[in-house]
Amino acid sequence: MKLHERCQKVSGITRNLKDAGIYPYFRPISRSWGTEVEVAGKRLVMIGSNDYLGLAHDARVKEAAAQAIYSMGTGPGGSRFLSGNMAIHQNLEERLAAFVGKKRAVLHVTGFSTNMGVLGCLLTPSDYVLCDRENHASIFAGLGGTKKMGTFVHNDAGSASRKIASEMAKPDFDGQVLLITEGIFSMSGDVAVMDELGALKKQFPELLIYLDDAHGLGVLGQSGRGTANHFGVVEQCDFIMGTFSKAFASIGGFIASDHIDVLEYIQHQSRTQIFSAALPAASTMAALACIDILEAEPERVERLHAITTRMRNAYRDMGLRITESLSPIIPITIGTDEKAFMFAQELFERGIFALPAIYPAVPRGQALIRTACMSTHEDRQLEYVLDVMDEMARKYRIRVQDQDEDSGGEEAVGASSIAGARSSQSLL
Ligand SMILES: Cc1ncc(COP(=O)(O)O)c(C=O)c1O
Incomplete structure (x- = not known):
């Protein structure tokens, strides 16, 4: 056609x-x-906004964004790799990592580009990716070139377990298995069974779990620390991805992990991070102000x-x-x-x-x-x-x-x- x-x-x-x-x-x-x-x-x-905490109109968040424009300007002037890296980006990465309970975080300019860039650079043809079949479009877009991808029945750890077992049993399998789920599903509002998914690690110690917590951040867990925190499975989640476009009243995204080398790799290899302008100062400071408010209130x-x-x-x-x-x-x-x-x-x-x-x-x-x-x-x-x-x-x-x-x-x-x-x- x-x-x-x-x-x-x-x-x-x-x-x-x-x-x-x-x-x-x-x-x-x-x-x-x-x-x-x-x-x-x-x-x-x-009655349809993702600004769940109403922070986009909080005077402190607006003031932080306004002040950022006065001190850093309206645009970043380049990608972080080159001329657009700001001290406040690094500050925000440290605060985010601590907030979700990981060692390090890497920013991207949106949540969509986080999933695109991170998933796009991490996987090789021998890896197997297993997605909840209701996962967000940005996850499937990031997996566009992935050779081996399967889906499991929505929010069903048993279905995921069977798929992982059958993939790993293949005689030629020598890759990595990555399970990807959302924390709170954007359309249905379902909360992922993270306790059951996290427990799969006992059965499959090599399994890696990637949690897209776009809608769980600021909403679930202690002071809004997210879905992994809510279920007590932060350690089991190898990667926690989040966005600022929902409860964090801004725009931007991040990936957090304890796998320091992998994050260093992402920072230098994620195409949406390297070949895209840095997060503007106003968006960065707005997200920082949201973390301050969440921790205090x-x-x-x-x-x-x-x-x-x-x-x-x-x-x-x-x-x-x-x-x-x-x-x-x-x-x-x-x-x-x-x-x-x-x-x-x-x-x-x-x-x-x-x-x-x-x-x-x-x-x-x-x-x-x-x-x-x-x-x-x-x-x-x-x-x-x-x-x-x-x-x-x-x-x-x-x-x-x-x-x-x-x-x-x-x-x-x-x-x-x-x-x-x-x-x-x-x-x-
Ligand atoms: C689950 C999920 N992941 C990622 C994204 C993309 O986030 P952003 O709006 O920051 O690009 C969304 C946005 O709706 C989402 O719902």
């Missing part, structure tokens, strides 16, 4: 959605207060969990199909893609910002609205969201009882089967 024909497939879909007035993506936010945003002059409650994380529990209970009580987990990501199953678009549009019209995830990000017929809690949400905002959701759930017949009635008693598709979703490889 020719290039323009391929592109027309997507542009045709977006055009139809725009013509129908239900296209939900790329909404231009003109002002943000964190838990509320303005779009086209309309003020909305934000663990109650922010506690409040996030209290809000999440409250919302999860209320959604469940009103009959919505939601997943059960500790994470602030609460996807609500809607049904068909079209219904999810209409639902999101009405939410928008009623002053709520939350976006749909559709096939192939989730299985067909299980489109969802991805909601996410923030520790800075106010009671009045949460109450408003719940009132609107309750009304709309009845109207759109998305409650468990509606779906059971509509399917004539047959078991309706549950939110738990989001676990069967393919990873967010593409949105449309």
Whole structure:
């Protein structure tokens, strides 16, 4: 198929959605207060942000970023390898390593480029990589050239164990096995069974574990130290990867490990680190300020969990199909893609910002609205969201009882089967 024909497939879909007035993506936010945003002059409650701790609007974080611009300028002026390396980069790397419980960390300019660069430079054709099948697109992108890659059933350590055993039993196997999982899965909000995955190391001492903790950092563990800390398996995780684009209210990514030589290698071989500009000073200082705040104010994380529990209970009580987990990501199953678009549009019209995830990000017929809690949400905002959701759930017949009635008693598709979703490889 020719290039323009391929592109027309997507542009045709977006055009139809725009013509129908239900296209939900790329909404231009003109002002943000964190838990509320303005779009086209309309003020909305934000219930879909990854700024889980609300730190993007914390006065101390903003001041740190502003001061960084005054002392270091707005751009880095080069890659870290050459002219863009700043003392604050090194400071941030030390603080991050200590925060997640590792000896050393290496920064990248985004989380995506961390996975791309790190996975892209570490593996050889004889290595075997085993991914949770719901892993993020950046992980699969980083593994693009990997010869031997397998997936295991989402969040199922038994499935992972069987795959590792069968690969290692091959007579010619002489490589490294790397297991990769997310800490909190970005779409389903599921928390990885890190205790069980960590225990695989007893069975396979040579196994290496790579934890992408983009959504777990700042959210789980003591003072938000992440999913490995939460499960007490920091030691078992050889690599902990994180981003600043979620709870750390900035942009940037890092990889942390006790394998000092491997990190030295990554620093000099990761293509997205060597051939890309350094993290700007403002983003660097914002992330540093977030670590300071997390260490001093663990109650922010506690409040996030209290809000999440409250919302999860209320959604469940009103009959919505939601997943059960500790994470602030609460996807609500809607049904068909079209219904999810209409639902999101009405939410928008009623002053709520939350976006749909559709096939192939989730299985067909299980489109969802991805909601996410923030520790800075106010009671009045949460109450408003719940009132609107309750009304709309009845109207759109998305409650468990509606779906059971509509399917004539047959078991309706549950939110738990989001676990069967393919990873967010593409949105449309
Ligand atoms: C699990 C996971 N890993 C990596 C990334 C990429 O992070 P960043 O937004 O910093 O590029 C994301 C972003 O959504 C993510 O959810």
